[in-house]
Amino acid sequence: MSGEDNLLRLVEAEDGDENNYHLQDQVGFILRKAHQRHVSIFASHIGDLTPPQFAALAKLYDIGETSQNQIGTLIAMDAATVKGVIDRLKARGLVEVSKHEVDKRRLLVNLTPEGREAIERLIPLARAITEETLAPLTAKEAATFLRLLAKLA
Amino acid sequence: MSGEDNLLRLVEAEDGDENNYHLQDQVGFILRKAHQRHVSIFASHIGDLTPPQFAALAKLYDIGETSQNQIGTLIAMDAATVKGVIDRLKARGLVEVSKHEVDKRRLLVNLTPEGREAIERLIPLARAITEETLAPLTAKEAATFLRLLAKLA
DNA sequence: TCAAATTCATTCGTATGCAAATGATATCAG
DNA sequence: CTGATATCATTTGCATACGAATGAATTTGA
Structure with a gap:
């Protein structure tokens, strides 16, 4: 891990990670995945x-x-x-x-x-x-x- | 409301409506609608x-x-x-x-x-x-x- | 009443979304 | 080392999903 990485982690820790955007935590992204899973389950029962x-x-x-x-x-x-x-x-x-x-x-x-x-x-x-x-x-x-x-x- | 409707309501009340399938209550259907709404909100902000x-x-x-x-x-x-x-x-x-x-x-x-x-x-x-x-x-x-x-x- | 607005259906264009098949490359196992 | 497997990307075909435009029919409102 580089020094820059350590600095970045400190900054993130200080501001509660609010400056980072995590796609996998966004409601739209999870909604899309949940819907995908449902469609897949549907297809496995009703082909x-x-x-x-x-x-x-x-x-x-x-x-x-x-x-x-x-x-x-x-x-x-x-x-x-x-x-x-x-x-x-x-x-x-x-x-x-x-x-x-x-x-x-x-x-x-x-x-x-x-x-x-x-x-x-x-x-x-x-x-x-x-x-x-x-x-x-x-x-x-x-x-x-x-x-x-x-x-x- | 007809007599048949009243009878049907009685039957449904008796069995807790378990014999009826209500699409609008199914998780898959609501999931699809929630996803649609999100996509629409997305498009209104990022066209x-x-x-x-x-x-x-x-x-x-x-x-x-x-x-x-x-x-x-x-x-x-x-x-x-x-x-x-x-x-x-x-x-x-x-x-x-x-x-x-x-x-x-x-x-x-x-x-x-x-x-x-x-x-x-x-x-x-x-x-x-x-x-x-x-x-x-x-x-x-x-x-x-x-x-x-x-x-x- | 009759022109404007609305509703219903269709068509076109674009963008996911996935199964299945194919070809190229890489890895694995004997 | 090499044949079997697995991985990566592509292509085809089908099915949503929606905006926009169009035409036909209906409803509204001045």
């Missing part, structure tokens, strides 16, 4: 569907037929992004689309019987994914974490 | 650089010249992804690349003077981004949140 695709199916299962735009609002997805997601679900026969009778701008989306069967089959796996994602935390920690995370989202 | 690009610059500023692969490891980025990030930073003159003298597989990456100037200018903004991201939490909550988030990442 043939992505989290956004699953979210669209789960929401349609929850509320029934609705417009593409409304789906995007409910699952926090950009209009351009949701279009791609719905297109791929449609191509796989999990959802079907139709025109709104009254408001001709709207594209109605609904589950097909295959889509309904798929989401009913996948929901138990999704519970396991949530469990595994939160596994590093105790039950109490998980509850605290979810409460605080919700305040940030 | 000409993405979070991954900033991360690469910050890490190079921290550790100095290193291989592309090592950068990817340190900022949790896939080799294919980090290549694109470095390519774009290179195109903008913020980093420069060279071949490793001994190990000819490696591509060394380093900040240019412009890159160093940029990251020094941006780090104060990054601190503000972290602050704004955590603003919905009290200081104590933020500390708890970061501790638990780190356990998940």
